[in-house]
Amino acid sequence: MKSLPAGRPSRWNLNPLFPVFSLLLQYSPQQFGWLRSRWSLELLAINIKSLFNITLPISTLYRYFSRVNIVWRRAAPTLKIPDAEYEEKMAAIKEALSTSSAEYPVFYEDEVDIAFNPKIGADWCLKGQQKRIPIPGQNQKYYLAGSVDARTGKVDYVGGQRKNSDLFISLLEKLKHTYRQAKKLTLILDNYVIHKSCKVQNWLKKNPKFHLLFLPVYSSWLNKIERLWQSLHETVTRNHTC
Structure with a gap:
């Protein structure tokens, strides 16, 4: 029974x-x-x-x-500016992902800011009390440029004091060394200005194995590495006391 x-x-x-x-x-x-x-x-x-x-x-x-997992959740802002090339860009990205392999790896790439002042978020505490997080006052920032292999999930990253073309190129150099056996390396990334600078374009001309696929404008949620940065903030930078 x-x-x-x-x-x-x-x-x-x-x-x-x-x-x-x-x-x-x-x-x-x-x-x-x-x-x-x-x-x-x-x-x-x-x-x-x-x-x-x-x-x-x-x-x-x-x-x-x-x-049934209907939840109360913070909304995210977005702009009502359609990308005329949305379908074309997404088709190219899907094609690259479908043919990804050890010889033709595909990566999601993005940068993230690491602030010396902690991001403040909820934490467990006794009722009627509020946890106090000491902050240094004058804020400083450190920057990471990272990539995640769309097929294997392997993460590579570099760090620097400035979020500029040099930081992005530093990551490209690392991928060039790490995946030196690959015939072609494709990066899926957003339209941030450092990804399209003259300095980056000159580097790409000297390294034709690299191919950049830009996401539709204002579509950051399509970049899978964003989840990694969210996890980084939730588990490390939020309420940190470093």
């Missing part, structure tokens, strides 16, 4: 409404006539009531969202 799950049986089966919630969350409440810029559980429940004449308790909606 199978035992019953702990707790009261669920009164509501909200799974059929999942596509509705997914659709609502893609839009702003303002597009439905509400004077709010963000959804709340109460407002979502009101919309469900209006659409299906179903009265959902807020607690029920909260538990359901937790179960």
